[in-house]
Amino acid sequence: MSxxxxxxxxxNSPGDLKTLSAEELRxxxxxxxxxxxxxxxxxxxxxxxxxxxxxxxxxxxxVFDTPDDKxxxxxxxxxxxHKIITGRREAFRTKRHLxxxxxFPKMSESPYDAFGGGHASVSIxxxxxxxxxxxxRGEKRQxxxxxxxxxxxxxxxxxxxxxxxxxxxxxxxxxLNDNHMAIDQATGALKxxxxxxxxxxxxxxxxxxxxxxxxxxxxxxRLCQKAGNAVKQGLLNKSNLFESLNFRYFGPVDGHNxxxxxxxxxxxxxxxxxxxxxxxxxxxxxxxxxESDQSVWHAPGCFNPDTGERIRSKGxxxxxxxxxxxxxxxxxxxxxxxxxxxxxxxxxxSMNILLREMPDRCFxxxxxxxxxxxxxxxxxxxxxxxxxxxxxxxxxxxxxxxIHDVAIQDLPVVLCxxxxxxxxxxxxxxxxxFDMAAFGAVPGLTIAAPRNERELRNLMYTALxxxxxxxxxYPRGCGEGVAWRGEPFEMLPVGRGERLRDGxxxxxxxxxxxxxxxxxxxERAAAAGxxxxxxxxxxxxxxxxxxxxxxxxxxxxxxxxxxxxIRGGVGEAVAAYFNTHGCDTQVRMLGIGDAxxxxxxxxxxxxLCGFDEEAIFRAILEMR
Numbered sequence: 132m133s134x135x136x137x138x139x140x141x142x143n144s145p146g147d148l149k150t151l152s153a154e155e156l157r158x159x160x161x162x163x164x165x166x167x168x169x170x171x172x173x174x175x176x177x178x179x180x181x182x183x184x185x186x187x188x189x190x191x192x193x194v195f196d197t198p199d200d201k202x203x204x205x206x207x208x209x210x211x212x213h214k215i216i217t218g219r220r221e222a223f224r225t226k227r228h229l230x231x232x233x234x235f236p237k238m239s240e241s242p243y244d245a246f247g248g249g250h251a252s253v254s255i256x257x258x259x260x261x262x263x264x265x266x267x268r269g270e271k272r273q274x275x276x277x278x279x280x281x282x283x284x285x286x287x288x289x290x291x292x293x294x295x296x297x298x299x300x301x302x303x304x305x306x307l308n309d310n311h312m313a314i315d316q317a318t319g320a321l322k323x324x325x326x327x328x329x330x331x332x333x334x335x336x337x338x339x340x341x342x343x344x345x346x347x348x349x350x351x352x353r354l355c356q357k358a359g360n361a362v363k364q365g366l367l368n369k370s371n372l373f374e375s376l377n378f379r380y381f382g383p384v385d386g387h388n389x390x391x392x393x394x395x396x397x398x399x400x401x402x403x404x405x406x407x408x409x410x411x412x413x414x415x416x417x418x419x420x421x422e423s424d425q426s427v428w429h430a431p432g433c434f435n436p437d438t439g440e441r442i443r444s445k446g447x448x449x450x451x452x453x454x455x456x457x458x459x460x461x462x463x464x465x466x467x468x469x470x471x472x473x474x475x476x477x478x479x480x481s482m483n484i485l486l487r488e489m490p491d492r493c494f495x496x497x498x499x500x501x502x503x504x505x506x507x508x509x510x511x512x513x514x515x516x517x518x519x520x521x522x523x524x525x526x527x528x529x530x531x532x533x534i535h536d537v538a539i540q541d542l543p544v545v546l547c548x549x550x551x552x553x554x555x556x557x558x559x560x561x562x563x564x565f566d567m568a569a570f571g572a573v574p575g576l577t578i579a580a581p582r583n584e585r586e587l588r589n590l591m592y593t594a595l596x597x598x599x600x601x602x603x604x605y606p607r608g609c610g611e612g613v614a615w616r617g618e619p620f621e622m623l624p625v626g627r628g629e630r631l632r633d634g635x636x637x638x639x640x641x642x643x644x645x646x647x648x649x650x651x652x653x654e655r656a657a658a659a660g661x662x663x664x665x666x667x668x669x670x671x672x673x674x675x676x677x678x679x680x681x682x683x684x685x686x687x688x689x690x691x692x693x694x695x696x697i698r699g700g701v702g703e704a705v706a707a708y709f710n711t712h713g714c715d716t717q718v719r720m721l722g723i724g725d726a727x728x729x730x731x732x733x734x735x736x737x738x739l740c741g742f743d744e745e746a747i748f749r750a751i752l753e754m755r
Contacts, residue, residue, distance in 0.1 A: 207235025229731030249560025252285025279308030382409030456481025523563025558730030580643030683714030
């Protein structure tokens with residue numbers, strides 16, 4: 132531990148934190164913020180959100196008796212300070228590394244992680260469940276939900292508020308960590324409403340005076356609570372959204388003012404029933420580069436902590452998300468029906484390229500995946516062709532919307548699933564491994580997986596012409612380095628794959644970007660005297676039955692390779708085809724087994740799951 136950290140090394144638990152004076156707590160938070168910056172500069176992660184929640188995490192553990200009291204963090208982006216305070220200071224260096232701690236809250240990792248949080252908007256529902264359980268068991272326990280980074284725009288958050296507000300006796304504190312941001316700038320009516328509250332001169336002046344009095348007179352606090360709704364309505368000239376849901380609303384308070392935070396939390400500690408504290412924070416607080424460009428510094432990768440210079444990996448291949456973004460703009464220029472829809476991740480999926488040039492044809496709907504799909508269905512029903520881009524792991528939340536609102540009605544929505552397959556360091560909550568199996572059962576839905584950048588570009592063009600529901604899934608990261616910019620568009624016949632290599636012993640059948648590793652493994656096998664054929668399906672659904680008929684007729688041994696779960700996946704579909712068509716074909720399936728996959732680099736995880744180049748090569752030698 133560096134000598135500049137005079138307090139940090141003394142704090143190994145929230146119990147240690149409680150021994151600090153108010154002045155020491157302020158100094159500790161400064162060291163904690165510096166430690167997060169230093170460590171994230173060499174061990175990357177979600178930086179800006181956690182910097183904004185340093186004081187909040189410290190104040191919560193300073194006031195509440197964790198882990199007996201429960202803190203549920205919404206979206207683990209905020210939780211680095213929490214992890215360090217709760218005994219994981221040294222382990223923090225291993226976050227997101229293979230075998231190290233998770234970058235998100237994880238119940239199996241620490242008793243202080245009351246609930247897992249990789250996806251947005253879950254905290255209020257989960258915390259209300261915990262609070263209700265404590266009530267039913269007769270336990271005196273504080274339960275806190277910390278929701279932020281745009282997560283309040285998610286429908287599940289409102290469902291939780293609505294249900295919890297109806298239970299007036301259940302002790303629940305919701306903290307809205309309001310920084311006006313998701314990954315990108317927050318959007319929507321709720322953002323404007325919160326901004327209006329936080330910038331009300333009269334309201335803030337009243338709030339400051341009120342809390343100055345209430346911190347010393349608890350009896351007056353209870354009295355003011357009874358009249359609080361009427362006072363707030365008068366000041367804001369409209370009803371308070373949270374009060375209308377039966378939550379007692381407090382705030383806004385400065386989320387970086389430790390004394391005010393601690394005083395406020397102590398005052399709220401003994402107030403029963405559902406209540407909401409509105410905390411204003413700055414994403415990236417305390418690190419000027421992160422404050423100045425909050426979207427980039429959400430997860431900046433490695434950087435020089437002294438200069439703020441980001442250290443970019445060198446490579447000539449384009450990222451798949453940029454192929455998507457640039458191609459979408461090109462298609463939008465050619466066809467006035469094309470629009471883009473994304474739930475709070477325009478920069479994450481590179482739809483910001485379209486947003487910059489055609490803002491009226493690009494829609495960031497907030498963290499609301501189900502709405503994004505149904506909104507797209509509405510656009511399609513009225514004659515547009517929406518390209519709705521949602522990370523594969525988040526598309527799980529819109530499964531019903533895809534079936535009910537798009538597929539049943541046969542609407543021409545192009546569903547683009549970024550981050551398909553094993554995404555790497557974000558780990559188990561973010562791997563996009565279920566999409567091919569889950570959506571493969573949906574009638575009328577075309578599902579494609581490009582093997583390189585050019586195919587992604589051409590599949591987007593094909594999807595635009597299709598006139599039916601069309602899903603394209605592709606991975607995180609860079610492509611194969613093939614030429615694609617400026618290439619003429621080419622229709623790729625739906626349900627048709629391609630033979631990439633002929634051979635005489637056995638056949639490889641791949642889907643998506645696993646084709647690259649399979650091709651390299653086939654080259655190695657040929658050098659070892661084993662000739663292997665290689666077929667790429669390109670379409671998960673419909674399967675290319677003419678291609679499979681050729682494979683089943685010519686080969687007795689087949690290896691399928693997919694970057695998704697084997698159960699219900701492409702390999703099983705191929706084996707089912709051979710079985711129902713009487714082919715005497717032995718099928719070995721490589722992919723992701725029936726187990727959760729933790730965090731590590733994509734290559735490490737592909738090796739662990741047994742479908743990287745080396746594993747494919749070994750399978751070839753074993754089956755020859």
